[in-house]
Amino acid sequence: MILRKFALVISVFFISLLSVNSSFAEVSRKQYRLLILDSQKGYPYDEVRAALLSSLKGYGYEEGKNLHATLLVAGNDAQVGEKILSDELMKHPYDAVFVGGTVATIAAKNVLLGNAAYPVIFASPTDPVGIGVIKDFKSPPFSNFTGVCYPVPPKARFKFIRRLLPKAKTFGLIYADMPQSHSYNQWLTELIANNAEFSDIKIIFRSVPLITGEDGDKKMAEVAIPLIKELDGKVDAFIKPNDQMGTRKQFAEVVYRVASKPLIGITKDDVMGHWGSTAVIYPSHSSIGEQAASMVKAVFEGKSVASITPEWPKKYGFAIDLPKAHQYKIDVP
Numbered sequence: 001m002i003l004r005k006f007a008l009v010i011s012v013f014f015i016s017l018l019s020v021n022s023s024f025a026e027v028s029r030k031q032y033r034l035l036i037l038d039s040q041k042g043y044p045y046d047e048v049r050a051a052l053l054s055s056l057k058g059y060g061y062e063e064g065k066n067l068h069a070t071l072l073v074a075g076n077d078a079q080v081g082e083k084i085l086s087d088e089l090m091k092h093p094y095d096a097v098f099v100g101g102t103v104a105t106i107a108a109k110n111v112l113l114g115n116a117a118y119p120v121i122f123a124s125p126t127d128p129v130g131i132g133v134i135k136d137f138k139s140p141p142f143s144n145f146t147g148v149c150y151p152v153p154p155k156a157r158f159k160f161i162r163r164l165l166p167k168a169k170t171f172g173l174i175y176a177d178m179p180q181s182h183s184y185n186q187w188l189t190e191l192i193a194n195n196a197e198f199s200d201i202k203i204i205f206r207s208v209p210l211i212t213g214e215d216g217d218k219k220m221a222e223v224a225i226p227l228i229k230e231l232d233g234k235v236d237a238f239i240k241p242n243d244q245m246g247t248r249k250q251f252a253e254v255v256y257r258v259a260s261k262p263l264i265g266i267t268k269d270d271v272m273g274h275w276g277s278t279a280v281i282y283p284s285h286s287s288i289g290e291q292a293a294s295m296v297k298a299v300f301e302g303k304s305v306a307s308i309t310p311e312w313p314k315k316y317g318f319a320i321d322l323p324k325a326h327q328y329k330i331d332v333p
Contacts, residue, residue, distance in 0.1 A: 039101030051289025081107025126180030
């Protein structure tokens with residue numbers, strides 16, 4: 001009797017094992033095509049994309065074997081992105097489209113929104129709700145777009161800033177004139193207006209024109225220099241914008257060189273890469289890529305975008321440059 005039960009357990013185990021192996025064989029036999037459009041080269045897109053592809057490999061979708069991933073870059077220009085998508089999708093069929101950043105997401109919206117033949121997974125746009133590709137982060141997608149947004153929620157960011165700089169009341173925020181900047185600045189304004197905890201805070205906003213192209217970040221940072229000098233005597237600290245200029249190093253370098261006040265960054269390398277920020281609370285780029293990969297996997301497995309709820313990044317971190325904190329006489333809690 002015991003032997004029969006043992007034999008039954010072994011049989012069930014092998015049936016389960018065969019089922020798993022069969023599933024992997026199914027994945028291996030089919031060739032999956034993934035079109036990747038990033039807003040521009042470099043940080044943070046490379047990190048997000050690397051985590052995406054690494055996670056897909058862990059799921060059994062490996063480049064060079066059963067996954068063909070085509071990487072294209074929009075050069076931080078939505079119109080260029082639109083043409084790239086239109087041209088590429090005319091050449092080849094794809095099982096899914098992955099877009100990295102706000103510009104790429106806008107380009108995909110203008111070309112693909114409502115086209116059920118192309119499921120679109122976005123990663124790290126600042127405000128996909130404001131762009132108009134999702135309703136919110138609670139409801140099922142209304143169209144063929146879902147994904148993971150970029151920012152740390154403003155309330156969490158200001159809780160961090162308040163702990164680090166409890167006496168700071170006035171902040172300078174210089175931003176690039178682009179959609180995600182306006183959305184994020186509106187979130188900050190609403191936070192201050194509606195939350196008693198932050199009602200004593202004042203943010204002085206200044207803008208620079210959006211400059212596209214691979215050297216656009218450097219040019220925008222240079223244009224910001226007179227604004228940095230103007231605000232330096234009026235603010236207790238500067239806040240990096242949650243936009244294209246904010247996610248790159250040139251602006252942080254310029255603020256550190258020109259201003260006498262600390263800068264609160266928005267990406268990990270603002271501190272860990274010694275870009276010039278004194279402190280940062282940041283979203284995990286690896287987490288964004290991993291979360292997006294699970295959504296791509298679901299699409300590859302035949303699930304509809306309507307069943308995949310959009311998400312905020314699930315993991316955050318913070319970093320403080322202690323020598324700079326000492327330089328600005330900040331007592332780190």
